[in-house]
Amino acid sequence: MLRPFGMLAELTYACPLHCPYCSNPLNLADYSDELTTAEWQRVFAEARDLGVLQLHLSGGEPLLRRDLVELVARAHELGMYTNLITSGIGLTQRRAEQLRAAGLDHVQISIQADESALSDLIAGTPSFERKIEAARLVKELGWPLTLNVVLHRYNIDRIDRILDLAESLGADRIELANTQYYGWAWRNRAALLPSKAQLDRAESIVRAARERLEGQMEIIYVIPDYYSQYPKPCMGGWGQRQLTVIPNGDVLPCPAAHLLPLPRASVREHPLSWIWEESPLFQRFRGTEWMPEPCRSCERRTVDFGGCRCQAFLLTGDAARTDPVCHLSPDHWLVAEAVRRANEGKPTVLGNPIPRTFRMRRGAA
Amino acid sequence: MSGEVSLAKRPRLARQARLLWDPVRERHVLLAPEGMLLLNDTGAAIVGLCDGNRTIAEIIEELHRRYNRVVAEEVQHFVARLVAKRWMEIGNA
Numbered sequence: 162m163l164r165p166f167g168m169l170a171e172l173t174y175a176c177p178l179h180c181p182y183c184s185n186p187l188n189l190a191d192y193s194d195e196l197t198t199a200e201w202q203r204v205f206a207e208a209r210d211l212g213v214l215q216l217h218l219s220g221g222e223p224l225l226r227r228d229l230v231e232l233v234a235r236a237h238e239l240g241m242y243t244n245l246i247t248s249g250i251g252l253t254q255r256r257a258e259q260l261r262a263a264g265l266d267h268v269q270i271s272i273q274a275d276e277s278a279l280s281d282l283i284a285g286t287p288s289f290e291r292k293i294e295a296a297r298l299v300k301e302l303g304w305p306l307t308l309n310v311v312l313h314r315y316n317i318d319r320i321d322r323i324l325d326l327a328e329s330l331g332a333d334r335i336e337l338a339n340t341q342y343y344g345w346a347w348r349n350r351a352a353l354l355p356s357k358a359q360l361d362r363a364e365s366i367v368r369a370a371r372e373r374l375e376g377q378m379e380i381i382y383v384i385p386d387y388y389s390q391y392p393k394p395c396m397g398g399w400g401q402r403q404l405t406v407i408p409n410g411d412v413l414p415c416p417a418a419h420l421l422p423l424p425r426a427s428v429r430e431h432p433l434s435w436i437w438e439e440s441p442l443f444q445r446f447r448g449t450e451w452m453p454e455p456c457r458s459c460e461r462r463t464v465d466f467g468g469c470r471c472q473a474f475l476l477t478g479d480a481a482r483t484d485p486v487c488h489l490s491p492d493h494w495l496v497a498e499a500v501r502r503a504n505e506g507k508p509t510v511l512g513n514p515i516p517r518t519f520r521m522r523r524g525a526a
Numbered sequence: 527m528s529g530e531v532s533l534a535k536r537p538r539l540a541r542q543a544r545l546l547w548d549p550v551r552e553r554h555v556l557l558a559p560e561g562m563l564l565l566n567d568t569g570a571a572i573v574g575l576c577d578g579n580r581t582i583a584e585i586i587e588e589l590h591r592r593y594n595r596v597v598a599e600e601v602q603h604f605v606a607r608l609v610a611k612r613w614m615e616i617g618n619a
Contacts, residue, residue: 164550166562212550214562240546242557267542267559305542307559333542333612334559379612 164212165437169405169416170201172232174221177250179285180273182311182353184343185221186419195408198228200428202235204406207433209239213404216241221408224251230259237264244269246309249295250288257295261302268299269307269336275322283315296330307334312363312385313353314503320363324370324380332378337367339385343417347475354503360388387496391461392468392484399446399470404437412436414443417471421480446470446480453482455489530602531582536617537605538578543613545573558613568593572601573608578617 174189186192196204205216216236223229224247236243245260249270270292274280277289299306308327312320320337327335339360342350355363367382374380386393396403396415405413410428413419426440437443445451449462456467467473468484476485476495485492531537539545543558545565554570556563565573571592575585582602589596608614 210550212548214546214548214555214557215560240548242544242546242562244559266544266557269559303541305540305559376612 162438163401165208165402165404166213167215167217167403168208168213169217169219169403170204170232171219171221171405171407171416172201172223172226172229173408175225176220176222176248177225177286178222178248178288180283180311181285181345181349182313182340183345184341184417186344187348192408195226196406196410196428198231200410201228201232204410204428204433205232205236205239205241207428208404209241211434211437214241215244217244217246219246222248222250224248224256230256230263233260233265234263237266242266247271247295248284248288249292252295252298254298257298257302261304265304267307268304269309270296270299271309271311272296272323272326273310274316275319275326279316279319293330296332300331305333306330307336308332309336309338312337312339312355314355314359315353317355317359317363321366321370324366324374328374328378334379334381336381336383337363338381338383341386343420343471343475350499351502354387354499355385356504357388357500358504360385386468386472386486387500389486390488392465392472392486394465395469395472395484398448398466400437400443401447401466404443412440412442414446415469415471417469418442420471421474423480451481455487455491456483459489529606530599531605531609531616533583533586533598533602534581536578536581537576537585537609537614538617539573539576540613540615543608545570556608556613558611561611561613563613568596569604572604573614576605576614578615 173195174185174192223245233243243265244267245265246269272280272292273283280289281287296306310323340346340353346353367380371380400414405416406428407413407419411419412426412428423445424441426436426442452462452467456462468486470480472486473482473484474480477492482492483490485495487493543556545554545556548555554565556565556573571589572585575588582605586596586598586601589601605614609616
């Protein structure tokens with residue numbers, strides 16, 4: 162039987178930040194009926210029985226869940242490797258110590274830039290200094306520290322300084338991931354997509370830094386798929402290795418899949434095992450049978466699995482088409498056109514205000 | 527960072543990595559941030575013996591007691607691979 166290795170638990174979509182590249186859904190308020198502590202703990206146990214070994218606790222901001230320590234403790238007890246993906250806001254000394262004691266294995270803290278003015282502008286709220294404090298705290302408590310940086314037009318030119326900051330914080334890993342265009346990022350794509358010149362410069366800086374910091378800091382660099390020849394192997398294939406549970410208990414094969422016109426599957430209505438093994442949602446794009454041409458006869462169909470279903474849907478309105486990122490896709494012009502516009506020589510002045518399409522805040526719970 | 531780890535080194539699991547028994551797959555698994563490795567019995571035995579006290583030579587000796595066929599270079603390569611991933615650390619000899 163096919164078994165999932167990893168589960169992304171998006172505990173809440175509430176978040177103190179307002180990043181315009183967020184991949185959370187636009188209609189955040191529709192997801193405010195969050196799973197309870199007991200429901201999440203049951204889902205974790207079902208996930209472990211199904212084979213999940215790695216649990217990524219994310220959001221929104223997972224630290225806004227007051228029961229986060231209890232949730233981590235349960236996952237740890239079940240024998241899962243637990244990874245907290247956070248803005249760092251709300252990671253007080255006390256909270257951090259409780260999470261450490263509960264068995265949290267690893268912390269990833271997002272930063273938006275290398276200094277407060279730009280970082281706070283992108284985050285839409287003063288947060289940089291607290292993030293740096295949180296990063297120091299993570300190191301002090303003996304956790305490995307990963308910094309997450311989402312790259313886009315407004316911060317990619319500072320990648321060298323971002324790497325310097327990571328080094329000075331003693332980060333063990335840094336993930337420099339170009340924006341993926343879902344949710345808010347999709348809405349802000351024209352403002353966020355970097356130019357080819359920006360990417361070339363960033364890549365050469367990353368290459369040099371990797372050499373210089375080998376054995377000291379791991380540097381993960383994720384290229385923007387709009388600029389690659391082939392699509393990303395989204396989630397390692399639909400319903401193959403990973404699953405996502407979102408705040409209201411809906412289970413998704415890809416964190417962006419809530420936007421697809423497919424039947425829902427909720428842990429409030431079905432066991433997780435049924436959802437993974439049998440639900441129409443997880444069956445829909447599993448394997449290679451669903452594939453259209455050019456994927457169907459392509460050698461790479463088991464390498465990139467036709468790319469991302471959600472990206473195909475966003476770009477073409479049909480989730481069953483080849484990911485238009487692929488240069489072989491008949492819809493590739495849609496991506497080429499966006500790339501062309503990003504390279505039209507529009508000036509990319511640092512600190513340009515980003516369109517103010519910030520995330521909605523959930524009402525007091 | 528690739529190649530082999532010399533016989534006098536004393537490897538230990540990095541603090542970011544954890545060795546677990548997965549009752550669902552009935553396999554040992556080595557877990558780290560955003561990565562994992564399903565291990566066979568020998569692999570799990572090697573990781574289990576890397577406690578920061580034993581040298582690679584002592585680990586190989588112990589494996590010889592437990593298994594019929596143990597190739598020293600393979601053990602050294604395996605540990606070197608984990609060191610390169612930073613899932614394993616090397617203490618001083």
